[in-house]
Amino acid sequence: MEINFKINDNPITVDVDPNMPLLWVVRDELGLKATKYGCGRGMCGACSLHVDGNLFRSCTYPVQLAEGKEVMTLEGLSESAENLHPVQQAWLEENVPQCGYCQPGFMMAAAKLIIEIPNPTDEEIKQNISNICRCGTHPRIMKAIRRAAEINQGS
Numbered sequence: 256m257e258i259n260f261k262i263n264d265n266p267i268t269v270d271v272d273p274n275m276p277l278l279w280v281v282r283d284e285l286g287l288k289a290t291k292y293g294c295g296r297g298m299c300g301a302c303s304l305h306v307d308g309n310l311f312r313s314c315t316y317p318v319q320l321a322e323g324k325e326v327m328t329l330e331g332l333s334e335s336a337e338n339l340h341p342v343q344q345a346w347l348e349e350n351v352p353q354c355g356y357c358q359p360g361f362m363m364a365a366a367k368l369i370i371e372i373p374n375p376t377d378e379e380i381k382q383n384i385s386n387i388c389r390c391g392t393h394p395r396i397m398k399a400i401r402r403a404a405e406i407n408q409g410s
């Protein structure tokens with residue numbers, strides 16, 4: 256079945272099983288490898304991306320639901336390496352990743368959070384981001400999200 260949507264601002268058509276998880280389409284059909292496969296059950300957040308500005312776990316999101324929508328992966332978060340998104344700037348400043356596998360999902364969740372809650376408290380970050388990091392980078396992630404919020408507000 257042909258499905259049309261935008262990926263990181265580019266219109267595309269894919270011809271796939273309509274029930275294929277969006278994660279497979281993004282990684283295997285479109286070659287965008289930032290979005291990761293972790294649990295495959297909507298629990299770990301490694302596969303998080305945005306659809307029409309909302310945060311979704313793409314391992315449990317059938318691609319047919321993306322018809323006519325705008326999908327954004329980590330590759331589309333900033334316009335260029337010279338103009339990084341506040342979340343990317345903060346992640347670099349705080350040197351967040353260890354192995355790095357979970358980080359794209361966290362960054363997409365953080366990008367959504369600082370739009371919804373411009374200055375989140377630690378409690379609000381914990382309540383809103385339930386992603387899992389096996390390397391234990393959560394303290395640096397918390398710090399980076401607070402820093403991303405500051406950068407986003409111009410300080």
Ligand code: FES
Pocket residue numbers: 291292293294295296297298299300301302303312313314315
């Ligand atoms: S791989 Fe999608 S939530 Fe874990």
Ligand code: FES
Pocket residue numbers: 352353354355356357358387388389390391392
């Ligand atoms: S940095 Fe390794 S799983 Fe999070």
